[in-house]
Amino acid sequence: MINYYDAVIFEKSVKDRCGYSLPKDFAPKYSLETMDSQYKRETPPLLPEVSEIDVVRHFSNISQKNFGVETGFYPLGSCTMKYNPKINDEIAAMKAFNNIHPLQPASTVQGILKIHDELQKILSEISGLKEFSLNPFAGAHGELAGLMIMKKYHEDRGDFLRRKVIVPDSAHGTNPASTAVCGMDVIEIKSNAIGRVDLAALKAVLSDEIAGMMLTNPNTLGMFEKDICEISKLVHDHGGLMYYDGANLNAILGKVRPGDMGFDIMHINLHKTFSTPHGGGGPGSGPVGVSEELVHLLPNPRVKKIEDYYYVQSDAKAIGRISSHFGNFLIWLRAYCYVLTLGREQLGKVGELATLNSNYIREALKEDYMSPLTGYSMHECVFDGLVDQTTGVRTLDVAKRLLDYGMHAPTIYFPLLFHQSIMIEPTETESKQTLDKFIAIMKKIAQEAKTNPEMLKSAPHDTYVRRIDEVFAAKKMILTYADYLKYLNE
Amino acid sequence: MFKYFPHTDSDIEAMKKSLNINSIDELFEDVPKGVFFSRQYQVPEMMSETEIRTYFENLAKENKELVCFAGLGTYDHYSPAVIPFLTSRQEFLTAYTPYQPEVAQGTLQYIFEFQSMIQALTGMDISNASMYDGATATAEACFMAEAITRRKKILISKTVNPYTTDVIRTYAHYKGLEIEFVPEKDGTSDWESLHELVNSDVACLVVQKPNFYGVIESFETAASIIHSAGALLIENADISTLGILKTPRDDGADIACGDCQSLGIPMAFGGPSLGYMATLKVYVRRMPGRICGLSFDVDGKRAFVLTLQAREQHIRREKANSNICSNQSLMALYVTIYLSLMGPLGLARVNELSYEGAHYLAEKLVKTGKFKLAFDKPFLKEFVLETMINVSLIQEALLKNGFLGGLPLREFGEEYENLIAFAVTEKRTKAEIDRLVKVLEGLS
Numbered sequence: 001m002i003n004y005y006d007a008v009i010f011e012k013s014v015k016d017r018c019g020y021s022l023p024k025d026f027a028p029k030y031s032l033e034t035m036d037s038q039y040k041r042e043t044p045p046l047l048p049e050v051s052e053i054d055v056v057r058h059f060s061n062i063s064q065k066n067f068g069v070e071t072g073f074y075p076l077g078s079c080t081m082k083y084n085p086k087i088n089d090e091i092a093a094m095k096a097f098n099n100i101h102p103l104q105p106a107s108t109v110q111g112i113l114k115i116h117d118e119l120q121k122i123l124s125e126i127s128g129l130k131e132f133s134l135n136p137f138a139g140a141h142g143e144l145a146g147l148m149i150m151k152k153y154h155e156d157r158g159d160f161l162r163r164k165v166i167v168p169d170s171a172h173g174t175n176p177a178s179t180a181v182c183g184m185d186v187i188e189i190k191s192n193a194i195g196r197v198d199l200a201a202l203k204a205v206l207s208d209e210i211a212g213m214m215l216t217n218p219n220t221l222g223m224f225e226k227d228i229c230e231i232s233k234l235v236h237d238h239g240g241l242m243y244y245d246g247a248n249l250n251a252i253l254g255k256v257r258p259g260d261m262g263f264d265i266m267h268i269n270l271h272k273t274f275s276t277p278h279g280g281g282g283p284g285s286g287p288v289g290v291s292e293e294l295v296h297l298l299p300n301p302r303v304k305k306i307e308d309y310y311y312v313q314s315d316a317k318a319i320g321r322i323s324s325h326f327g328n329f330l331i332w333l334r335a336y337c338y339v340l341t342l343g344r345e346q347l348g349k350v351g352e353l354a355t356l357n358s359n360y361i362r363e364a365l366k367e368d369y370m371s372p373l374t375g376y377s378m379h380e381c382v383f384d385g386l387v388d389q390t391t392g393v394r395t396l397d398v399a400k401r402l403l404d405y406g407m408h409a410p411t412i413y414f415p416l417l418f419h420q421s422i423m424i425e426p427t428e429t430e431s432k433q434t435l436d437k438f439i440a441i442m443k444k445i446a447q448e449a450k451t452n453p454e455m456l457k458s459a460p461h462d463t464y465v466r467r468i469d470e471v472f473a474a475k476k477m478i479l480t481y482a483d484y485l486k487y488l489n490e
Numbered sequence: 491m492f493k494y495f496p497h498t499d500s501d502i503e504a505m506k507k508s509l510n511i512n513s514i515d516e517l518f519e520d521v522p523k524g525v526f527f528s529r530q531y532q533v534p535e536m537m538s539e540t541e542i543r544t545y546f547e548n549l550a551k552e553n554k555e556l557v558c559f560a561g562l563g564t565y566d567h568y569s570p571a572v573i574p575f576l577t578s579r580q581e582f583l584t585a586y587t588p589y590q591p592e593v594a595q596g597t598l599q600y601i602f603e604f605q606s607m608i609q610a611l612t613g614m615d616i617s618n619a620s621m622y623d624g625a626t627a628t629a630e631a632c633f634m635a636e637a638i639t640r641r642k643k644i645l646i647s648k649t650v651n652p653y654t655t656d657v658i659r660t661y662a663h664y665k666g667l668e669i670e671f672v673p674e675k676d677g678t679s680d681w682e683s684l685h686e687l688v689n690s691d692v693a694c695l696v697v698q699k700p701n702f703y704g705v706i707e708s709f710e711t712a713a714s715i716i717h718s719a720g721a722l723l724i725e726n727a728d729i730s731t732l733g734i735l736k737t738p739r740d741d742g743a744d745i746a747c748g749d750c751q752s753l754g755i756p757m758a759f760g761g762p763s764l765g766y767m768a769t770l771k772v773y774v775r776r777m778p779g780r781i782c783g784l785s786f787d788v789d790g791k792r793a794f795v796l797t798l799q800a801r802e803q804h805i806r807r808e809k810a811n812s813n814i815c816s817n818q819s820l821m822a823l824y825v826t827i828y829l830s831l832m833g834p835l836g837l838a839r840v841n842e843l844s845y846e847g848a849h850y851l852a853e854k855l856v857k858t859g860k861f862k863l864a865f866d867k868p869f870l871k872e873f874v875l876e877t878m879i880n881v882s883l884i885q886e887a888l889l890k891n892g893f894l895g896g897l898p899l900r901e902f903g904e905e906y907e908n909l910i911a912f913a914v915t916e917k918r919t920k921a922e923i924d925r926l927v928k929v930l931e932g933l934s
Contacts, residue, residue: 006792009603009830019831020570022839026920027850032734032842034849039706039868041736044834045610052572055830059576059600059823066581066596076586083494084584087539093574096550101560101894102760108889111552112759122533137622137761140813148664167808174815176808181633183666186808224520255518260525275494279820280597281587281619281780283762299660320660324563324625324653325760340545343536346492348527352514353495359517360505376517400592409590431496432505458788463592465793473785473797477774479616481606484784 005061010481012058013048019055046482065464066280067408073434075361077380077411077423078172078220080250080272087341088275088334097333102325106312113310116303116326119336123287126347127244127266128259132289133298135327139247142267142286143178143214148319149265149290149297150212150241151182156297156317162239166205166213170195170221170415172247175214184211194373195221195417197231206234212241217261218251218378220415222358222423232262241265246286249273250427251355251379254348264291273350274335285331301326353428354379357435361424364439368446369422379427385420386449393449393456395420400467401448401459405441557922558757559851559888560895561704561872561913563624563651567730567840568917569754573827582823587780587816591795592787597819598794601782604822607829611729612746613737614768618779620817624749625654627765628696628726629661630778630812631745634769635694635722637776637811642667643691645684645716648674649701652902654726658696667693677703677865677874681711688715694722699741700731703911704848704872705865713742728752729766731870733837738768745769754828755821764818764825774798778812843916844871847923851914854927860934864909872913874899879933881910891929 244266399409588594783797899906
């Protein structure tokens with residue numbers, strides 16, 4: 001039996017009910033009857049027929065089965081789940097930013113073009129690079145654009161041999177995937193025991209076939225690559241370019257700039273470091289930035305400022321177009337609002353508070369959770385499961401139990417260097433009191449693992465649904481309501 | 491003190507003490523001294539919330555809201571009041587990817603509903619959880635066709651939107667795929683020449699409905715030629731129009747894709763929107779992006795979960811055929827709410843009103859004697875006129891009177907000189923259309 005409020009919207013459908021109000025006809029002589037039926041669909045689509053209150057109640061109810069940043073602590077490592085300020089949403093909802101067609105002449109969108117120009121300048125200053133394009137829709141899209149720039153840079157010099165990109169084995173999965181999609185080969189190099197680049201392994205793969213190297217710094221174990229200057233020099237000396245994966249930029253805000261570390265290309269995840277809401281998995285925004293000699297390769301279209309006027313331009317020397325227009329405008333608008341709210345006075349404090357929070361957690365939990373790393377963590381800390389391995393309680397069980405306590409689980413089983421990874425990223429917007437509460441719960445769970453391991457293995461117990469049969473989902477492939485109706489008739 | 495940082499001085503002192511450090515900078519000991527950033531960023535000074543509001547109100551004034559008769563991929567359709575209220579609920583807005591399904595059933599359920607609606611509109615078997623936008627979805631569909639057929643050539647009809655074509659071109663170039671174009675004839679694809687272009691290297695043919703000029707093309711011939719060569723048909727369709735038009739499935743498409751902006755999403759200078767992708771079940775493991783499936787929890791309660799994730803970049807890494815690792819989830823929620831409100835009848839009505847308005851405008855403009863239809867072909871909400879009047883003059887006059895569009899097509903190439911494209915949605919009133927006609931009537 002499905003509770004009424006749990007029903008999918010199709011199950012609430014009643015024939016001849018409607019949730020819209022549309023204007024009357026003024027030119028009925030052109031009714032759809034006049035369209036040749038060979039172009040028309042034979043049967044109407046299976047869409048729900050519901051009234052407005054049905055819709056409002058349905059989505060309000062299902063929203064309550066979700067956990068958001070405003071519900072509680074959301075220490076999801078690598079995702080930077082910081083607070084998403086309301087003023088950003090208020091600005092992004094302004095009519096004058098929403099009722100604008102992307103093909104309006106530049107003279108009618110000077111405000112938007114100015115925002116683009118100002119924000120890209122700010123990102124350049126923060127990154128120590130020359131210029132940014134805000135066109136990429138997401139971090140992975142920025143990576144792809146960045147790698148296209150890398151590839152074209154070499155090709156434009158007549159060097160077609162450079163097709164290999166060095167990616168550490170600790171990298172985010174998007175790094176090798178973006179490389180492959182960009183038509184280049186991945187050379188994976190092993191990290192040392194704490195996830196840092198092994199210089200000997202790096203030297204061993206350098207050659208005149210190297211297009212460049214992708215690096216996350218701090219790396220996915222939350223550790224800063226202290227040899228970064230040497231790494232950059234080695235890659236540059238062999239003719240390669242350095243790509244900075246900005247996924248972990250939050251750690252270093254105010255402390256060090258990718259451009260100063262020798263990076264030539266990077267992307268920034270505005271939905272992480274610049275506080276735009278994650279939206280359940282998007283829309284994000286992944287601006288790509290480059291050093292001076294690569295500026296001409298940035299994707300089209302671009303904004304150019306000449307005197308006090310902003311132009312929309314395309315450059316034949318660019319990598320081409322990776323989006324129809326200027327990417328996710330309402331997202332980068334929010335990021336701009338965030339930067340202006342923090343300003344030069346506060347922006348530089350983000351990295352140090354995020355890092356302080358993470359180290360505070362790591363220090364407090366190291367008795368109960370395995371912490372094989374030495375030295376300080378940056379904005380996130382990674383544990384390798386419980387210290388007490390005799391209980392049979394795994395990282396997954398710890399994560400699920402946290403849900404019972406009203407906190408979101410950290411990222412688990414990533415990075416792959418540890419077998420029981422628990423990756424915790426508190427962000428700078430969480431108070432010491434929240435961290436203390438989280439620490440207390442994590443310690444309590446470590447105790448429960450000893451006293452009542454079975455209860456942990458079947459956690460969560462208090463959530464809206466409990467552990468879900470993923471094998472059934474993959475095997476049955478009920479991916480639409482039509483599939484579900486078929487399944488019911490089986 | 492700052493509103494987004496809850497740390498008090500005494501909190502910071504206590505935390506430093508627990509870490510046994512005197513200064514937070516000690517935590518950054520691994521940063522090489524030579525590159526440690528020791529000044530303030532040269533960015534604007536912080537603004538109070540009131541200053542922020544004033545600043546953006548002023549910037550907003552530097553943009554003009556125009557009465558929109560422009561289309562070419564972005565349409566000024568009506569967006570119900572309900573949508574922003576529901577989509578701004580923090581549980582939807584601030585959540586991340588549903589990696590912990592026990593506390594993400596809201597997101598997962600609407601994704602399942604979204605997939606169901608895309609399936610219903612396209613007539614295909616399955617849909618993913620959405621892509622970035624229509625152009626990138628189409629490029630990714632080409633990669634998918636490459637993976638399925640193991641062939642390297644992409645055919646694109648000349649009647650596909652040039653922006654979409656440009657994005658495919660960029661993606662294909664770097665992946666090492668070849669592109670050839672099917673020429674157009676009188677506003678539609680010239681299928682006669684398709685025979686000569688098709689060979690055993692061809693992975694797919696990309697077509698668009700309604701096409702770049704707004705013309706509704708037939709794809710039966712194309713489908714039969716392309717399928718007999720063992721290639722796939724990729725149809726980029728304006729999803730809103732599928733409320734009444736023949737489905738991509740009926741057209742013989744193997745992959746349907748496109749943009750969903752026309753389903754209740756504000757134009758917002760082009761983003762965020764979202765792309766959709768739907769295909770046949772046999773290709774499910776080649777489809778990029780996330781997919782949500784229905785299952786049950788340990789208590790037998792119906793539940794939703796991300797499924798078939800072994801296809802994705804975080805598992806396949808360098809073997810992945812797509813690097814997409816998110817969807818435009820919140821925008822998929824916009825679409826799901828929109829289609830729930832509209833239902834089959836509302837969506838048909840949106841199309842009917844747009845059709846009526848577009849034909850009314852076209853007839854009125856042709857009657858002025860200054861314009862003629864560029865192509866004598868069926869259209870729905872968008873059409874192209876040919877004129878001898880200088881298009882710059884037209885655009886100037888329209889802007890002066892608060893109108894955007896028709897849009898001159900000449901920026902897309904010399905062959906489009908003297909062509910101007912209009913789009914009419916259900917939002918346009920008779921008064922607006924009559925006023926537009928009056929402005930253009932006065933030109934010579």
